[in-house]
Amino acid sequence: MKKIAVYPGSFDPITNGHMDIITRGLRMFDELIVLIAYNPNKKTLFSVSERLEMIREVIKDFNNVRVDSYDGLLVDFVRNVGANVILRGLRALSDFEYEFQLALINRRLNREIETVFLMTGYKWFYTSSTIINEAASLGGSVKGLVPDIVNQKMLEKYACKKERL
Numbered sequence: 001m002k003k004i005a006v007y008p009g010s011f012d013p014i015t016n017g018h019m020d021i022i023t024r025g026l027r028m029f030d031e032l033i034v035l036i037a038y039n040p041n042k043k044t045l046f047s048v049s050e051r052l053e054m055i056r057e058v059i060k061d062f063n064n065v066r067v068d069s070y071d072g073l074l075v076d077f078v079r080n081v082g083a084n085v086i087l088r089g090l091r092a093l094s095d096f097e098y099e100f101q102l103a104l105i106n107r108r109l110n111r112e113i114e115t116v117f118l119m120t121g122y123k124w125f126y127t128s129s130t131i132i133n134e135a136a137s138l139g140g141s142v143k144g145l146v147p148d149i150v151n152q153k154m155l156e157k158y159a160c161k162k163e164r165l
């Protein structure tokens with residue numbers, strides 16, 4: 001049977017830290033689905049369709065990774081696509097408590113589904129979409145922290161925002 005894992009997150013935008021988890025996740029699973037999961041508590045910089053487009057572009061060379069978006073319950077999506085693993089990345093200690101809660105609630109919601117964690121690559125320990133957005137919004141270069149096409153989209157996005165001010 002094919003081992004399929006779902007890698008959910010906001011991916012606002014996708015970073016090299018996320019890419020590292022995808023690449024390493026592929027060593028364990030036959031197929032990965034990157035899922036833009038709707039989070040009502042997060043105000044995002046990029047729309048879902050912009051994020052879908054960027055992720056499609058950066059995963060285009062992998063034939064066993066696809067991207068989707070979903071605004072319902074994560075465990076329902078996982079079950080509907082025939083997967084039984086949720087893949088998550090762990091960075092600093094600060095991630096731990098939230099990830100722990102999330103894994104437990106998802107397990108309570110569906111006992112057939114397990115959450116698997118990969119430790120971040122040391123290069124990406126401090127990389128988060130939030131911190132990257134903050135740096136970029138103030139004109140800092142985030143080259144090397146995000147895929148090149150994402151860097152380009154961020155430059156365009158913040159140039160547009162500046163024009164509107």
Ligand code: ADP
Pocket residue numbers: 008009010011012015016017018021087088089090091095119120121124125126127128129130
């Ligand atoms: P964030 O906005 O914090 O970057 P996302 O919601 O997009 O996070 O993250 C999706 C998943 O990817 C989470 O499990 C998160 O811990 C993980 N992740 C995000 N950045 C990294 C990174 N630099 N290294 C490892 N895992 C990461």
